[in-house]
Each structure stands twice: as C-alpha cells, then as structure tokens.
Amino acid sequence: MTPERPIPEVTDVDPESRTEQEGEAQGSAQPGAVPAARARISGQRAEPSANGDTGVQAKRGLSVKLEGLRAFYGAAEQVKGIDLEFRANEVTAIIGPSGCGKSTMIRCINRMHEEIPGAHAQGRVLLEDLDVYDPSVDVVAVRRAVGMVFQKPNPFPTMSVFDNVAAGLRLTSRRRGDLRAKVEAALRGAGLWEEVAERLDEPGAGLSGGQQQRLCIARSLAVNPEVILMDEPCSALDPVATLKIEELIDELKQRVTIVIVTHNMQQAARVADRTAFMLDGLLVEVGPTKEIFTKPGDPRTEEYVTGKFG
Amino acid sequence: MDTHAQGRAHFQAQLKELEANALGGLDLIVEQLDRVLEALHHQDVELAQMVIADDDRVDGRYLEVHQGILSLLALQAPVAGDLRLVAALLHMIKHIERMGDQCVNIAKLIPLSGYEPPVHQEMLDALAKMGAFARSEVVQSKAAFAARDIELAEDLVRQDREINRLNREIFNMAIEIGDDPDRREWAMHMTLVARALERIGDNAVDIGEQVAFVVTGLFREFSDSSRPLGAA
Numbered sequence: 001m002t003p004e005r006p007i008p009e010v011t012d013v014d015p016e017s018r019t020e021q022e023g024e025a026q027g028s029a030q031p032g033a034v035p036a037a038r039a040r041i042s043g044q045r046a047e048p049s050a051n052g053d054t055g056v057q058a059k060r061g062l063s064v065k066l067e068g069l070r071a072f073y074g075a076a077e078q079v080k081g082i083d084l085e086f087r088a089n090e091v092t093a094i095i096g097p098s099g100c101g102k103s104t105m106i107r108c109i110n111r112m113h114e115e116i117p118g119a120h121a122q123g124r125v126l127l128e129d130l131d132v133y134d135p136s137v138d139v140v141a142v143r144r145a146v147g148m149v150f151q152k153p154n155p156f157p158t159m160s161v162f163d164n165v166a167a168g169l170r171l172t173s174r175r176r177g178d179l180r181a182k183v184e185a186a187l188r189g190a191g192l193w194e195e196v197a198e199r200l201d202e203p204g205a206g207l208s209g210g211q212q213q214r215l216c217i218a219r220s221l222a223v224n225p226e227v228i229l230m231d232e233p234c235s236a237l238d239p240v241a242t243l244k245i246e247e248l249i250d251e252l253k254q255r256v257t258i259v260i261v262t263h264n265m266q267q268a269a270r271v272a273d274r275t276a277f278m279l280d281g282l283l284v285e286v287g288p289t290k291e292i293f294t295k296p297g298d299p300r301t302e303e304y305v306t307g308k309f310g
Numbered sequence: 311m312d313t314h315a316q317g318r319a320h321f322q323a324q325l326k327e328l329e330a331n332a333l334g335g336l337d338l339i340v341e342q343l344d345r346v347l348e349a350l351h352h353q354d355v356e357l358a359q360m361v362i363a364d365d366d367r368v369d370g371r372y373l374e375v376h377q378g379i380l381s382l383l384a385l386q387a388p389v390a391g392d393l394r395l396v397a398a399l400l401h402m403i404k405h406i407e408r409m410g411d412q413c414v415n416i417a418k419l420i421p422l423s424g425y426e427p428p429v430h431q432e433m434l435d436a437l438a439k440m441g442a443f444a445r446s447e448v449v450q451s452k453a454a455f456a457a458r459d460i461e462l463a464e465d466l467v468r469q470d471r472e473i474n475r476l477n478r479e480i481f482n483m484a485i486e487i488g489d490d491p492d493r494r495e496w497a498m499h500m501t502l503v504a505r506a507l508e509r510i511g512d513n514a515v516d517i518g519e520q521v522a523f524v525v526t527g528l529f530r531e532f533s534d535s536s537r538p539l540g541a542a
Binding site for chain 1: 318321322387388389390391392393394527528
C-alpha cells in the first residue's frame, strides 16, 4: 500500500476521445443540481465556461453520502457498514484511534481503496445522487472530482512548481495561456502564489514542507474538484505551516466539500464544522464539532476525546 | 472496547485535585459562616474581626483554583465532560469568593451597633434560622457537586425558598420595629445581614445549577430569579 502515491489523473485518458465526449456532454447534459459533476463522473466532460473562467474560484462543493459502506482487505473487513453524509461546502473531520478504518473509509470515496491488491468495497458512495461505484462511471473522473491530499507532501520530485500543478491539466488544456491562468488560479487558491510566483520553474521538492503540502493542494485544486479528502494533511508539518493549512481549509470550503482525517483533536475542533468519531470500523457518532467536544452523545466518544483511551 | 485508564492519568489527577481544592473552598465558607453567625448571636466584635481577616484564606483559594484552571486550559485543552467540569469549577470558585465576601459584609455590620445593641429577639431568631438554612445549603451544594447528584442539587431550591421567606419576614419586622432611633438603626443593619445570607443561599443554588451542567451539558436555572421577591 502506497498512500503517498499521486494519482495519475489524466495520463491514462486519450485526449482525443475526451474532446468527443465533451461534445456529447453538451448535447446530452442532464438537468439537475449538478450537471457538470454528473457529466464528469459518468465519463463525460463539462464544457468550460465561455468567459474562460477557470472555475476554481466559483465552484461549489458537492455532498458525499456513504450508504452501508463496507471495505475489505482480502477477507478482512476494515470498514463495517457506515452510513454517513458529508455536507456540501462543510468541513467534516474524522477522528478515531489508529486502525479504526478512517483512512480506508475516505479512500473509498474516490475509489483509491480498490487500487490495493485484494481490496474491495461494498455499499454506495453518492456524490450528490451519483454512485461513484456505478459500473458506468469513469474512475479517473471520480478522482478528478474528489481530490486527495496525503499525510506526507508528495510533489512530483523532478517536476517544477509549475509542472506539479499543471500535471493534471496538461492533456486537457487547449492553450498554453489557459494552462498558465489555471496554474496561477490553483496556486492562489492554495494560498501559495505570492510565495512561489518567482520560483515557478524551480523544483517543487525544493519548497518547505508546508509549501509542498499547499503545492499538493494546488495540484488537487487545478482540476477543479468538488470534494477534497485530506488524510492527516498536517501531521508532518510544523505549527506555523499547520496553521496556514488550517486557514486554507477554512477558505477552501467556500468552493469544495472537505473531509479531513486527523489524529489531532484540537485540529478537528479548530477546522471542522462537523466531526465524526469512528471505532473499530464503525461510525459511533457524528455531529456539530462544538457538540462532539463539549457534550458528546456517546460515552465512547466522551472517553476518546477526553483521552481516556485511544 | 479497548480502554486504557492510564490515557491521561496525570491530567485526570490534576483535574481531581483542582476539584478537591474548589470544593474545599466551600468548607472554608462553612467555617466563616459558623463564626460570623456566632459573632452575630453573641455580638462578638473580636470574632467578627477574625472573620474579616480570614477572608484572605478564601481569596487565596480563589486565586489558587483560578490559576489552576487557567493552567489546565492552556496545557491540557480539556474537552467534553472534562471541559464542562473545568467550566463549572470556574463558576463555583467565583461563587465561593462571593460567599466569602458576604460573610465579611455581615462581620462588618456587627460592631456598628456597639457591644450592647437594642436587639429584637424575634428578629435575631429569624436570622439564626436563615443562617442555619444558608449553612445547610452550602454543605448540600458541596455534596451534590461531589456526587454529581442533580436531585440533591435541585433540592437546594426548596431550602432557598425558606431563606427568601425569612428574608421578607425580617424586612417586615424592621419596618414595624418602632420609633426608637437606635433600635431602628440596628434593625436596618439586620436587614443587611439577612440580605447577605439570602445571597449566600443564591450562590449555593448557582453551584447546584453547575452540577446539572456538568452532568447533562445543559445549563438551566433552577428557579426564576427575575421573579419579584416581594419586599426583599
């Protein structure tokens, strides 16, 4: 299992066929709350807006609903049937002791779990009303709609800052100028532009740890995700870099839905609108963060957040 | 469930110690109350002076617990039930400090009437009853908090009603005490004593309300203090 491995977002998709699909999407776009997402997840591409807007600033997040989600590593069941909704444009923190299935659960949302040999998931993961496990969906498109940031910053080590962000866009952008604008928008979105504007051609690996993590966030943002999953994004960072990421999370939720796995209870308390507590592959409790940390409903949550076990 | 009692053993020990210190503050109040009521009964000016001097002990306890709470918040970031307890202790120690001040207020009134004041026995008896109720409330608020016993905490309201009733009674006695200026002055002082005892009762009820908060996470007033209390 290599959780730090970046997703080769578009490299396995033929750009020619994408252009054709875009045409289809235009003609057959279904009405509804999320036509763009629907088109994307079902393997089609939504048309960029006419004014050339990258959409990074204006996008709205989507809700994610888990229904009876179970996840297995071979025969071992790690997630044992979870029903949980991550509300659109909210930050939901997942807390729980090591090995409780937090990371496995969120990796089911963008179908990364199944990349591990022998691993599979059951149940439904609904992005609004679209089941990402439906046989007709394009897995690559799911991962574009649901970006992921990992514990350890993982920029492509040989690529420049610019190329790191552009990696997912290269094959889909028609014009170089368009690409530059999108990279800048993504870097601005990740709060990194001011720090790297003069260093775009330098290796991404040369940035500080906190900057590298924001670079990875920029890389996720560049492909216009509706949801960003964060798996302990600050655990390798110092307090100042952590604070910057936390402030960024607060800004990003205006545009995307965020699910963050964290072992840092205070971080969950600081950044999350809602907090879910997991134990032994099951959801114990989910509620407004303020309630989870002042008056949890379940005694097991109380014991965990007060540090009596875990 | 995989429970490790040792999870935050040091923190839990600190929290326990803090609670014991705060609850010990209520014992100090009982001592102060006993002495000031005795001073009142015997018009013992020297004992009243001791009560005033010993308020430093109550204030010292307040500072000690307050500092302990600040440290715990800063260093241990308590949450959930622990956080509610810390918040309740912060309230409690403030109430204890105020009760201490009320004992001082009573003690300061004692010498004002001289060594042989023109007492009105019925009024003194009512004050003694009030004092007994106030003492009982302080003791009961401590027991209720230590045991997290909401029922016992709510029972404080029943005793507090008696205190309020006696307070009104004393006020009425003062109004009808007669024309003698010395006696009227003494009676005025006694209404202030009654008022101080009534406030001690209220503070005990407030501590009782914190018991309910610690247990349930919800704050509610046991009685509506905005209701008019007659002459009081």
